[in-house]
Structures are given as C-alpha cells and as structure tokens.
Amino acid sequence: MSDIVVQAENLTKQFPVASKRLGEKPRVLHAVDGVSLSIPKGGIFGVVGESGCGKSTLGRCLLRMETITGGSVSFQGRDITNLSGRSLKSLRRDMQMIFQNPYASFDPKQKIGSAFREAARVHEMPREKAEVRIRDLLREVNLPEDALNRIPSEMSGGQLQRLAIARALLLDPSFIVADEPVSALDVSVQAQILNLMMDLRNKFSLTMLFISHEMSVVRHLCDQVAVMYLGMVVEQAETEELFSRLLHPYTQALMSAIPTLDPDHKSRRIVLQGDIPSPIDLPAGCPFADRCSRCAPQCREARPALRDRGGGHLVACHLV
Amino acid sequence: MENLLEIRNLTVELMTTRGIVYALSGVDLAVRPGEIHGVVGESGCGKSMTAKSILRLHNPQRSRMKGSIRFEGRELLGLPDREIEKLRGSAVSMIFQDPMTSLNPLMTIGDQIADMYRFHARAGKKEALEKAQEMLEKVGIAPAAKRFRQYPFELSGGMQQRVMIAMAIACAPKLLIADEPTTALDVTIQAQILELLQQLSADMGMSILLITHNFGIVAETCQRVSVMYAGKVVETGETRDLLRRASHPYSRALIRSIPGCEERGTRLETIPGSPPALFEPPESCMFAPRCPFAEERCRKAYPTLFDCGGGHLAACFKPLGKEESTRV
Ligand SMILES: Nc1ncnc2c1ncn2[C@@H]1O[C@H](COP(=O)(O)OP(=O)(O)OP(=O)(O)O)[C@@H](O)[C@H]1O
Ligand SMILES: Nc1ncnc2c1ncn2[C@@H]1O[C@H](COP(=O)(O)OP(=O)(O)O)[C@@H](O)[C@H]1O
Ligand code: SF4
Ligand code: SF4
Ligand SMILES: [Mg+2]
Ligand SMILES: [Mg+2]
Numbered sequence: 001m002s003d004i005v006v007q008a009e010n011l012t013k014q015f016p017v018a019s020k021r022l023g024e025k026p027r028v029l030h031a032v033d034g035v036s037l038s039i040p041k042g043g044i045f046g047v048v049g050e051s052g053c054g055k056s057t058l059g060r061c062l063l064r065m066e067t068i069t070g071g072s073v074s075f076q077g078r079d080i081t082n083l084s085g086r087s088l089k090s091l092r093r094d095m096q097m098i099f100q101n102p103y104a105s106f107d108p109k110q111k112i113g114s115a116f117r118e119a120a121r122v123h124e125m126p127r128e129k130a131e132v133r134i135r136d137l138l139r140e141v142n143l144p145e146d147a148l149n150r151i152p153s154e155m156s157g158g159q160l161q162r163l164a165i166a167r168a169l170l171l172d173p174s175f176i177v178a179d180e181p182v183s184a185l186d187v188s189v190q191a192q193i194l195n196l197m198m199d200l201r202n203k204f205s206l207t208m209l210f211i212s213h214e215m216s217v218v219r220h221l222c223d224q225v226a227v228m229y230l231g232m233v234v235e236q237a238e239t240e241e242l243f244s245r246l247l248h249p250y251t252q253a254l255m256s257a258i259p260t261l262d263p264d265h266k267s268r269r270i271v272l273q274g275d276i277p278s279p280i281d282l283p284a285g286c287p288f289a290d291r292c293s294r295c296a297p298q299c300r301e302a303r304p305a306l307r308d309r310g311g312g313h314l315v316a317c318h319l320v
Numbered sequence: 321m322e323n324l325l326e327i328r329n330l331t332v333e334l335m336t337t338r339g340i341v342y343a344l345s346g347v348d349l350a351v352r353p354g355e356i357h358g359v360v361g362e363s364g365c366g367k368s369m370t371a372k373s374i375l376r377l378h379n380p381q382r383s384r385m386k387g388s389i390r391f392e393g394r395e396l397l398g399l400p401d402r403e404i405e406k407l408r409g410s411a412v413s414m415i416f417q418d419p420m421t422s423l424n425p426l427m428t429i430g431d432q433i434a435d436m437y438r439f440h441a442r443a444g445k446k447e448a449l450e451k452a453q454e455m456l457e458k459v460g461i462a463p464a465a466k467r468f469r470q471y472p473f474e475l476s477g478g479m480q481q482r483v484m485i486a487m488a489i490a491c492a493p494k495l496l497i498a499d500e501p502t503t504a505l506d507v508t509i510q511a512q513i514l515e516l517l518q519q520l521s522a523d524m525g526m527s528i529l530l531i532t533h534n535f536g537i538v539a540e541t542c543q544r545v546s547v548m549y550a551g552k553v554v555e556t557g558e559t560r561d562l563l564r565r566a567s568h569p570y571s572r573a574l575i576r577s578i579p580g581c582e583e584r585g586t587r588l589e590t591i592p593g594s595p596p597a598l599f600e601p602p603e604s605c606m607f608a609p610r611c612p613f614a615e616e617r618c619r620k621a622y623p624t625l626f627d628c629g630g631g632h633l634a635a636c637f638k639p640l641g642k643e644e645s646t647r648v
Contacts, residue, residue, distance in 0.1 A: 050506040187362075188590060191588035220585070221585070
C-alpha cells in the first residue's frame, strides 16, 4: 500500500547487559521484542504501557536513532533497517522527535530564535526561507514573535512545548515521534497541546507515533493503539474497537488502575500484585504470567502469539 | 466536629533575588480527624508550600509567615523550632514524590526505619529493630526479614515509596502529609500505594493531607478536597459534591480539561492564559484575567467565601449553579 508512511516488521531491539560474574554467559535486555505496525499518512498511532516496557526504544528504532537487532523498518516504502552515515542523516529532516521535558530539549542559555535558526542551518535551509517559515510556525502554535527573543526559563512548560513542536515542524517532516509530550504538563496545558496536535494533523496530515502512559490521552488523540508489556505488543486495534472491547488481561488491569472521576469505577478495579518484571532473562511463557489473575498452566509453557480476534483486533493471550 | 488541622489565612512571602514572591496569600484549610483530604491545583499554585509550612520545612530565614496553623487546637506558628522538630516524624509526618531524596542510599532500609524510630520514640535498639520489621510487613514489603537488609537502590520505585510510608507511620502519626506520593510511579503501582494509604488511614484513624494534581486520584481516595489557585484555596467541600457541582469557575474549568469524557478527537476545553506570577499581593480575584464570568467587582476586591451548603465553600462572587456546573 502506498500511503503507508512507516512500517515495522517483527522489530527487535536488544541491549547487552554487563555480566555479574566473570565467565557468565552474556545476557541481553529485550527492550523491543517482535513488534509489527504500520502507520498510514495522517495517522496517529498510540503506544501505551508502563515505564520500561519499550515505548521510547520502539520510537527511537523507527527513527533509526538506534541500530536494529532484528526485523525491519521501512519509511515511505524504503527499507531503512540498515541505513547509516549520510543517507541516515538525510533521513533526519523527514523524521523528528518531540520529548517529554521541553526544558531539556532547548539549551537553557540560548535564545529560542537562535535555537530555531540553528536547526535550519544544520539542515541547510536557506536563511530567508527559514525566517518566513519560523514566523509562520509561531503563528501556527499560537505564540507571539517576541518568544524568539526569550530564553527557555522565561517560558512556561506549555509554551516551551509548543515551541518544541514548532521546531520539530521546521523542516516539514513527514513523520514525528512524540514521546510523552504532555506527561510533564498540567491538565489544562495538556489540553492546549493535544488540541494543537489535532489541528496540525488535520492541516498538514502529519503522521505520528504518539507515546504515552496515559490511556485517556491516547484514547482521545490516536486512531490506532498498541499496548506494550515487556517489549511486546500484547493488544493492538483501532482506538474505538480497543476501548469498546479490552480483551487482554493486562490492558484490562491497566485501564482499571487509572483513577477516574467516576465514583463507581474503583469498585471494578483489578489491583495487580507485584512489580513489572525485568526485561532481562524473560520467562519462556507469557510475559504477563506472574501478575495475571487468569494465568493457567499453558501460559507458563509457551508465549502466546499476537492473533487477530476479528476486525484487526490483535491480542496475545492463550485464554482470549 | 473538632478539626485536627486548621489553617487560617496563612500567607507565606518568600524573599528571592527577583523580589518578594507571594507564594501563599491567605490559605484556609481544615482537616478532620481520620479523613483523607485532597489538595489539587496546577503546578506552582502553592500545594507544596502549604504542606511545608505546617512542618516548617521551607527555608524560614528567607520567608515570612502570617496567619494561623492549629494542630490539635495548638497554634504552631509562634512555636520555637525545637517544638516543631518534636512534632515532625511523630504526630505529623510527611512523604514526598521522590522517595530517593529522603532515603539514605548507604544504609539498609531496616536500619533507617529503626534509627528513625529510636530517635522519635526514644526506644531501645532491639525494640526499634522489631518495630522496623513490623512496619515493613504493615506496608506490604515481604518477606520483611530479607528486605530488611536491602539498600534503597535494590528496590523499585513503588517499594521505595512503601519504605517511606513505613518510616512515616512508625510513630503512629495523627496526620500524614503526602506530597504527590504517586506522581513518579506507574498507574498499576500507584493503585497499590493509594490502596495502602487508604487502608492505613482507616486502620490507624490517621488523617492524610494528600497533595496531587490529579482529580481522578482525589475522586477515588479523598473524602474532602480543597482546590488551590495562585496561593489560595478557591473551593473546598465533600469530594462527591464538589465534583458533581464545582462552583468555582477555576475548579470547573480544571475538571473539564481532563480528556476522557468528550467524544474522541474533539477539542478539549482549555483555560486561556496562564496562572499569574506571584510578585504582587492579590487585591482582586486572581482568576479574573482568565475567567469567562469575570465582571467589574471581580477586579476590585477579593471574593469572600460563598457557602454553597453542606460545608461546600467557593471563593467567588458568582459561584456557578448546579445546572451550569460539571457534567458527571
Ligand atoms: N541505551 C540503552 N542501554 C541499555 N538498556 C536500555 C537502553 N535504552 C533503554 N534500555 C532499556 O530498555 C527497556 C525499554 O526502555 P524504554 O526507554 O524504551 O522504555 P519506555 O517504555 O519508554 O519507558 P518510560 O515510560 O519509563 O519512558 C528498559 O528496560 C530500559 O532500561
Ligand atoms: N524556594 C523558592 N524560591 C522562590 N519561589 C518559590 C520557592 N519555592 C516555591 N516558590 C514559589 O511559590 C509558589 C508555590 O510553590 P509550590 O508550593 O511549590 O507549588 P505546587 O506544589 O503547588 O506546585 C510558586 O509560585 C513557586 O514558584
Ligand atoms: S496468556 Fe495466560 S498469563 Fe498471559 S495474559 Fe493470557 S491468561 Fe494471563
Ligand atoms: S470572582 Fe469573578 S473572576 Fe473570580 S472566579 Fe468568580 S466570577 Fe470569575
Ligand atoms: Mg520512555
Ligand atoms: Mg509541589
């Protein structure tokens, strides 16, 4: 299909782990373990899951900011799994990333304007063109031009995050990975940023991978959602479909753990015992087995495959 | 009912290099015995400052405090520092967002709890060690005998927060101040910690002042709640009542900006502008520049508390009626 912008097939990323003892066999950390996805032009693909489940690593692999251990990534129909050097650099203008903490994405001593101009210069954008583009973008994210003369500490978190978004758009990228872009913001500011992202998507058909640990945010913004646990996708579907039928026991527990304004919600809560296990030395069976209330003997023997339960709703569980 | 903690018209002015910051400008807050009382508001509104003022944990040399803080009927504001120190960790204790800032990385968790207990309860070594083990069990750290000898870095964030809670409740305080205790944790772990706090509050009859920016947490754990804006409590009441009919325009707007209730992909409600810088003492409604209902008098005087009934108070000249209030 031609309108697929980003595609991953069985994508795997492992990090080596320092051995504890001499002569011990080397161990690996499975950060991303066999993830497949495809995002059409203008689509916002949500990735949710708890800390350490591999969301950011997945995003970085799609942008080829990491080397790939296994599987493949393609961008606009071209295989980019093994790109390096100059061809990788030219890819950078087409793919951008937005981070959680806007203060960390700007140099605290540099004026906002020169940060923008520097980004334009790195990618050899002509100067006049850059000036026009920067001013257009400021209007787009609803900030006065005067912002260019300020340093980051003179902006609020929400304003700076809007500037980070504007800077990411500078080179007119076709794909953006937004890694928890609203997690550090207050809800009223978060609402502004989410509105902005919806506007930009509608206007420029931006294609996005939107990483979050907040179900409600992903539900509001994304067309498709993947739920990750220990590097694996355990459930994936179109947003409406997923939230109308949560099938995987982990997704159900995750959803029920979120505090809501509904006073009766809590009585339906599934409280998971224990911590998220380590992604090193994964068990043979289902990664969720240790915390799953429905765990059966077969769950410990074989890893459940991600299978379609109708309408493209994928679930990895032996009992669903 | 007699209040356990009663804060009246508390102001805190901080001397900074950029001038005086009016961090708190007349906070009123009452915590009843045994209740979990939520404090919500956006960052910078003064939640942590209110909490720190109770135990004098902010830098007192560079600040000026006025008003009244009564704990069990006793005025704390004029007390000498050593009296406050006696209170800290015994009758009133506090836990924070990041447990690692309060834990000693070089000491086993068992020794830390025991040391703290020996200091406050003037207990012997053996008794303190037994107490530490008992506390670890109480907060769900099992097996306590083994965990006892572990160092903080060997524990997950959720476990570290449990250790902090064990330390905070060892002397059976009447009031636990919890400043964003689950903000750094994953939701499934957050659910465990909130459950633990509720269970401890019920078992020990302990009040909790639970500071959070998450209305969902308030809805599920707090009997009553106070909403803060720009250094003041602007609305207070029973949680259910306040969520059902938020009367202050700010509380209402805050609740409405939470995603999840509207149809997917529709625009979320936002609050125009941003909270004021606190460089001037407030002489009018601090929310007026952002309030869709503001009128002349709002810019001239600070609104007094309006009684919406049933202990539900809102600091607004024109509190919202039931029909135009929140969804739910
Ligand atoms: N450069 C690296 N070297 C070694 N391990 C890494 C590296 N980057 C990530 N990891 C590990 O890979 C796993 C997945 O990490 P990742 O940052 O993708 O998680 P995440 O889902 O984004 O979590 P969070 O919600 O905390 O941001 C974690 O166990 C992490 O510790
Ligand atoms: N050490 C300090 N120096 C100067 N201003 C401070 C200091 N601590 C807090 N403030 C200011 O006091 C106000 C209240 O802060 P705080 O209680 O930490 O807010 P919250 O916990 O609600 O996010 C804010 O405007 C903050 O910037
Ligand atoms: S495969 Fe078994 S352990 Fe895994 S989620 Fe399904 S029921 Fe639970
Ligand atoms: S007093 Fe006036 S400006 Fe302030 S919240 Fe009420 S209506 Fe709005
Ligand atoms: Mg991450
Ligand atoms: Mg705070």
